Amino acid sequence: MGKLFHIIITALICLVIFPAAGSAQTCCSGGVPLSGNIGFLGAGPGTLQLELSYDLNYLATLKNGSESYDDEYRKRITQSLLLKTGYSITRWLAVDALFSLVNQRRTISFNEQSNSVRTLGAGDAVIMVKYIFPGLNAGGVEIQLGAGPKIPLGPSDLTDDRGITLNADLQPGSNSWDLITWGYFSRQLKARPSSVFSARIVGRFNGTNREYLGSQNYRFGNTLQVYLGIGDQLLIGNRIIIPSLSFRYRHAWADKINDLQLDNTGGRWINIIPAVGWHISQSMIFNLVPEIPIYSKVEGIQLAPTFRIQAGLYMSLGTGKKNQLNQYTL
Amino acid sequence: MRQIIIIGAILLPLAFGGCEMDSREFSDLTVTKSPLGDGWLIPVQEVFDGGPGKDGIPALTEPKFIVPASFDYLVDEDLVLGFVVGDEVRAYPHAILDWHEIINDKVEDVNIAVTYCPLTGTGIGWNREINGTVTTFGVSGLLYNSNLIPYDREIDSNWSQMRMDCVEGELQGTKIETIALVETTWKTWQAMYPSTTIVSPKTGYDRDYGRYPYGGYKILDDYLLFPVANEDDRLPNKExxxxxxxxxxxxxxxxxxxxxxxxxxxxxxxxxxxxxxxxxxxxxxxxxxxxxxxxxxxxxxxxxxxxxxxxxxxxxxxxxxxxxxxxxxxxxxxxxxxxxxxxxxxxxxxxxxxxxxxxxxx
Structure with a gap:
C-alpha cells in the first residue's frame, strides 16, 4: 500500500511540474479550480482529512454564445496541484483549507507553427470555516454551511522571458481577496442506505486587483455553482468502489476592468460529472473525476472548456469517525 | 502526514519559480538600436500581452474579394479602409479587420499589409517589401499603448503600428514604408468608387463578421483595456x-x-x-x-x-x-x-x- 501511495503522489506532482508536451486564449472558465474544490464532508472531532489532487482543465472550444466555432488552433491548458486539508474541531465545527500550485499553458498553432507560453507558480489559497448541523446524522442527513476568504498568495504579475507582463488569465494568482460561501446537503436514500443524494452550492464574491498591469483595476466576475448528484458504494471483490453521477451548473458574471464590464467574459455552463472512487485502504480513497460540458452559453466569444479531469488521493487521519465519501464523488 | 510535509517543502520553491516562454509615402530607413539595452526601442514594461497570444488573432493573407452585391455583412455606416492602385479598387472593412487585424494582400505589383488595431481604431497601409524582401505580417498578441504590435514572419521582428517602425528584433529601428489608405463609410466609399470590390466574408475562419467583438468599446470613453502612457482630456478618448x-x-x-x-x-x-x-x-x-x-x-x-x-x-x-x-x-x-x-x-x-x-x- 505504501508503494502505491508513493507512486500516486509522485505521478500527481509530475503531472503539474512537468506537463506533457501537448499542443497548447482566454476566458473566465479556465482558471484555477479553487471554489469548486473546497469543502470536505463532516467527520468526527479530531479527524484530519487530506486530499492531494491533480486537475486538468483543457480548453480548445471556441464559442460564440452557445455556438461552437470550427476553430481548434487555440488551446489553453490549466493544470493544478491541489492540496486540500480539513480538520474537525468539534462535532459541529470544522476548518478546511485549500492550497494550489498552478501550471498554465497557452498554445497557438498557426501555419504549421506553434507558439506556447507557460506559467508556473503557487496559486491562491482558500480557508473556510464550516458549521455542521448537529443531530441530523441519525436521519441520514448532513447539512453544512461554510464561508471563508480566498487569500491572494499567488503571483499576478508574471512576465514572459522578454519581461512582458502576461494577462490575467495566465497568472496563477488574482491579487484580490475574495469571499467563498458554501452550502452542502446530503441524504441517504431509504430504499438503499448506501446511496446518497447530495446538493452543493458555492458562491464566490470577488474582490478587485488594484494593481492589474501596474495601474488598472481588474475584478473577475462573481460565480455561482450548483452541484446535484447521486452516489453509491459497491463492494466489488474486496474493494469498495464509489461510483457517482453529478451535474454542475456554473454561472459566471462578467469581469470588470476599471469598473466597466469587460466583453467576452462570463457565461453559463452545465457539466456532467461521472466520477468513481476506489478505497485503497480503510482511510484512503483514490478518486477519478472527469467532467464534460453538455451545455454552455458564453458572453461574446470565448475559449471554453472542452473537458476536465481530476485525479486525487484522499486520506483521513485521527480518532474521529472516518468518512467513506467525499464531495468529488457526490 | 510526514510524506505530505516533505512534498510541500519540495513544491514551494518550485512553485515560486516564475514563468517560461516558449500612393506611397517616403521611406526613412535609418536604423536606431535600443537605447534601453533590453532589446526594445520602447519601454518593455509598457508592452502587454493582449490575451489571445501570438497569432491568436489570425491575420489574413491574400483573401478573396467579391462584388458588393453578393454579401450582407455591412451597413452603409460601417467603416472601410479603401485602397486604389491602377484599375483595382479594394475595400477592407473594419468588420473583417476587427477579427483579423492584418490583411496581407497583393494588388497589382503592390505588396500591402492593411494593419488595423481595434483598440486604437487606427488603420494604416504598410509596404510588405522590406529591404528587398517581401514578408507577411502577423499579430504578435502584444500591445504597446493599447496598440497593435505586428510581427514580420520573415525575420520575426516586432513592429509598432502607430510608431510605424520595428521596435524589437533584427530589423529594430527600421521605419516601415506606409501606403495611403482612405478610411470612410461603406456608403461614401461606394459613392467614390462604385466599381469597388470588398473582402469576402468567406475568409477560411468561422467568424460572425456582422458582430462587433468588443461590445461598447467604441462608444464608452472611459473603457480602455490596457494602460496608456499619457492621458490627455482635451478631447474625448474615443473621438x-x-x-x-x-x-x-x-x-x-x-x-x-x-x-x-x-x-x-x-x-x-x-x-x-x-x-x-x-x-x-x-x-x-x-x-x-x-x-x-x-x-x-x-x-x-x-x-x-x-x-x-x-x-x-x-x-x-x-x-x-x-x-x-x-x-x-x-x-x-x-x-x-x-x-x-x-x-x-x-x-x-x-x-x-x-x-x-x-x-x-x-
Whole structure:
C-alpha cells in the first residue's frame, strides 16, 4: 500500500511540474479550480482529512454564445496541484483549507507553427470555516454551511522571458481577496442506505486587483455553482468502489476592468460529472473525476472548456469517525 | 502526514519559480538600436500581452474579394479602409479587420499589409517589401499603448503600428514604408468608387463578421483595456481624429472639425506644406504634401459632389482625387506625396505623441 501511495503522489506532482508536451486564449472558465474544490464532508472531532489532487482543465472550444466555432488552433491548458486539508474541531465545527500550485499553458498553432507560453507558480489559497448541523446524522442527513476568504498568495504579475507582463488569465494568482460561501446537503436514500443524494452550492464574491498591469483595476466576475448528484458504494471483490453521477451548473458574471464590464467574459455552463472512487485502504480513497460540458452559453466569444479531469488521493487521519465519501464523488 | 510535509517543502520553491516562454509615402530607413539595452526601442514594461497570444488573432493573407452585391455583412455606416492602385479598387472593412487585424494582400505589383488595431481604431497601409524582401505580417498578441504590435514572419521582428517602425528584433529601428489608405463609410466609399470590390466574408475562419467583438468599446470613453502612457482630456478618448505624423510629433484634425461639405485645410507643419481634405458628414479625412514634387506650392479649393475628386488647385486648375492624384488638368497623373497620416481614436495619439497639437485649438 505504501508503494502505491508513493507512486500516486509522485505521478500527481509530475503531472503539474512537468506537463506533457501537448499542443497548447482566454476566458473566465479556465482558471484555477479553487471554489469548486473546497469543502470536505463532516467527520468526527479530531479527524484530519487530506486530499492531494491533480486537475486538468483543457480548453480548445471556441464559442460564440452557445455556438461552437470550427476553430481548434487555440488551446489553453490549466493544470493544478491541489492540496486540500480539513480538520474537525468539534462535532459541529470544522476548518478546511485549500492550497494550489498552478501550471498554465497557452498554445497557438498557426501555419504549421506553434507558439506556447507557460506559467508556473503557487496559486491562491482558500480557508473556510464550516458549521455542521448537529443531530441530523441519525436521519441520514448532513447539512453544512461554510464561508471563508480566498487569500491572494499567488503571483499576478508574471512576465514572459522578454519581461512582458502576461494577462490575467495566465497568472496563477488574482491579487484580490475574495469571499467563498458554501452550502452542502446530503441524504441517504431509504430504499438503499448506501446511496446518497447530495446538493452543493458555492458562491464566490470577488474582490478587485488594484494593481492589474501596474495601474488598472481588474475584478473577475462573481460565480455561482450548483452541484446535484447521486452516489453509491459497491463492494466489488474486496474493494469498495464509489461510483457517482453529478451535474454542475456554473454561472459566471462578467469581469470588470476599471469598473466597466469587460466583453467576452462570463457565461453559463452545465457539466456532467461521472466520477468513481476506489478505497485503497480503510482511510484512503483514490478518486477519478472527469467532467464534460453538455451545455454552455458564453458572453461574446470565448475559449471554453472542452473537458476536465481530476485525479486525487484522499486520506483521513485521527480518532474521529472516518468518512467513506467525499464531495468529488457526490 | 510526514510524506505530505516533505512534498510541500519540495513544491514551494518550485512553485515560486516564475514563468517560461516558449500612393506611397517616403521611406526613412535609418536604423536606431535600443537605447534601453533590453532589446526594445520602447519601454518593455509598457508592452502587454493582449490575451489571445501570438497569432491568436489570425491575420489574413491574400483573401478573396467579391462584388458588393453578393454579401450582407455591412451597413452603409460601417467603416472601410479603401485602397486604389491602377484599375483595382479594394475595400477592407473594419468588420473583417476587427477579427483579423492584418490583411496581407497583393494588388497589382503592390505588396500591402492593411494593419488595423481595434483598440486604437487606427488603420494604416504598410509596404510588405522590406529591404528587398517581401514578408507577411502577423499579430504578435502584444500591445504597446493599447496598440497593435505586428510581427514580420520573415525575420520575426516586432513592429509598432502607430510608431510605424520595428521596435524589437533584427530589423529594430527600421521605419516601415506606409501606403495611403482612405478610411470612410461603406456608403461614401461606394459613392467614390462604385466599381469597388470588398473582402469576402468567406475568409477560411468561422467568424460572425456582422458582430462587433468588443461590445461598447467604441462608444464608452472611459473603457480602455490596457494602460496608456499619457492621458490627455482635451478631447474625448474615443473621438475619431486624423493625425499627420512628422518626425516624432503629430498634428491632430478632429473629424468633427470638418463640416458637411468637403473642406480643405492648408498648413505649414515643421517646415512642410500640408493639405488636409475631409468631409465630416461623409466621414473621411486625408492629407498630402502640397508640393507636387517640382517645388511648386499649390493652393487648393474644395470640390463638392464630384467624388472621388475632392479638390482643385488655384494655380493650374487640376482636379485631385481623395488619394491625392491629379485626375484632370495639366498635371494629370501626378501623385501628391501622402503625408504619414491616418485616422484613430484621440487617446491613442495622445499616448504616442504627447506633444501633439490640435487644429483649431490655437
Amino acid at each position: 475619431r481624429v486624423h493625425a499627420v505624423v512628422l518626425s516624432s510629433n503629430a498634428r491632430i484634425y478632429p473629424l468633427s472639425a470638418f463640416g458637411e461639405q468637403v473642406t480643405v485645410i492648408q498648413e505649414k507643419l515643421r517646415g512642410n506644406d500640408i493639405v488636409v481634405v475631409g468631409n465630416g458628414a461623409d466621414n473621411f479625412v486625408t492629407s498630402y504634401f502640397s508640393d507636387p514634387g517640382d517645388g511648386t506650392l499649390l493652393t487648393f479649393a474644395p470640390v463638392q459632389d464630384q467624388y472621388p475628386v475632392v479638390m482643385m488647385d488655384h494655380e493650374e486648375c487640376n482636379n485631385w482625387d481623395v488619394f491625392g492624384r491629379a485626375v484632370s488638368g495639366p498635371r494629370k497623373g501626378t501623385q501628391l506625396r501622402h503625408a504619414r497620416s491616418f485616422m484613430g481614436y484621440w487617446f491613442s495619439f495622445a499616448a504616442f505623441y504627447p506633444s501633439l497639437t490640435i487644429y483649431g485649438e490655437e
